[in-house]
Ligand SMILES: Nc1ncnc2c1ncn2[C@@H]1O[C@H](COP(=O)(O)OP(=O)(O)O)[C@@H](O)[C@H]1O
């Protein structure tokens with residue numbers, strides 16, 4: 667049986683250890699940009715949503731510069747369903763005809779974006795919602811697959827509006843809709859947008875929150891998490907088929923951003939409460955970290 671003094675000592679030791687462990691990371695990352703892609707399962711559960719939002723506000727409060735890029739695939743599906751429009755996908759991308767494009771834009775830019783903005787503001791942050799059209803942030807071009815409609819790729823990025831906001835203490839929240847030169851709207855995969863923004867800002871980190879632990883040797887077995895790998899190892903995992911399905915575009919987008927100078931890309935389980943803080947501010951980490959060959963620990 668532990669006496670009271672011992673108990674208090676132990677409890678303090680644990681709390682202080684966690685805080686104290688965070689200090690070198692806070693110092694290392696102060697002033698640095700972290701692009702967080704938020705979507706999928708972590709967005710469906712409202713309690714989890716609150717912890718993700720609090721973590722983002724935490725990052726901002728301790729001096730990092732978070733930029734949020736959000737998805738919302740499941741919410742688009744549910745509105746398409748209500749409107750009697752069938753959701754269709756080709757190689758993981760939503761087939762986007764004109765009526766679907768309208769719904770994607772209304773749901774992502776109107777509903778999901780503003781909800782995240784409001785939640786961040788309620789949690790004490792200062793968020794501003796944008797899509798690719800605002801401040802000419804993203805110019806889109808057709809992705810080019812036959813029969814996929816208004817699915818876009820990032821043609822160019824102008825980060826002026828993001829820098830203006832971040833320098834004034836705002837947290838930009840970006841939805842993945844952008845226009846081409848003619849003003850035509852395009853639906854871009856949110857992971858792709860996050861990767862391109864991270865690269866354009868030369869970010870410290872690109873963090874993709876998803877619904878799996880990270881990259882797994884065997885995707886059915888969570889105990890096979892690969893904690894760290896470099897660009898070549900990541901490419902090999904795609905080549906050998908270990909990385910498959912929806913994980914392929916995620917890994918490709920991490921690899922592309924690393925090749926363009928982002929220091930580290932992380933694939934994390936958004937279902938684990940506070941996975942963002944655990945990955946950034948503790949020695950152990952919690953998901954998969956991908957690094958470029960230039961990385962020195
Ligand atoms: N090696 C792997 N490690 C982890 N997940 C993998 C792997 N290979 C394929 N996957 C699949 O990729 C999925 C994640 O992609 P996706 O469902 O598109 O995520 P999101 O909806 O968050 O964008 C996982 O749920 C898993 O089924």
Ligand SMILES: CC(=O)N[C@@H](CCC(=O)OP(=O)(O)O)C(=O)O
Pocket residue numbers: 704705706736737738739740742758759760770817818842853854855856857
């Ligand atoms: C072209 C394309 O597929 N766009 C995605 C954009 C949203 C997204 O990426 O949402 P998640 O991250 O939640 O999947 C879509 O329409 O679903």
